[in-house]
Amino acid sequence: xxxxxVFEHLKxxxxxxxxxxxxxxxxxxxxxxxxxxxKGTALSTEEEVAIVNREIKxxxxxLEGAQKAQREDLIxxxxxxxxxxxxxxxxxxxxxxxxxxxxxxxxxxxxxxxDAMKIAKPLLAGKTDGGTMSKVVKNLI
Numbered sequence: 001x002x003x004x005x006v007f008e009h010l011k012x013x014x015x016x017x018x019x020x021x022x023x024x025x026x027x028x029x030x031x032x033x034x035x036x037x038x039k040g041t042a043l044s045t046e047e048e049v050a051i052v053n054r055e056i057k058x059x060x061x062x063l064e065g066a067q068k069a070q071r072e073d074l075i076x077x078x079x080x081x082x083x084x085x086x087x088x089x090x091x092x093x094x095x096x097x098x099x100x101x102x103x104x105x106x107x108x109x110x111x112x113x114x115d116a117m118k119i120a121k122p123l124l125a126g127k128t129d130g131g132t133m134s135k136v137v138k139n140l141i
Contacts, residue, residue: 049126
């Protein structure tokens, strides 16, 4: 279960006095706890991965802001956060693997983007990020 893994990493970060890791893992654990409390039962793996992806998306947005402002200190910090968060994701598929899975699932040239994404999203949940999935689907249809 991802929640226990995050908690173990958080305890290690606290022991090692790693301020950045402690902050990131605290936010991630809070997000997982909050979602679990809201649902009322334990989260599925897909739900846990969705929460990690949400944190990654927010960190990417912060990174883009830091890059626009040319703040090297913040850029380094956000990149370190991203590296830490990505450790909690399952192995990501390559674009070739995504193409193979989508063509096998029935996505073909000339297909409506909405219909293609309805097939792709559940099939690729947690296996790739949304940007890569959209790009591959666009190229396929």
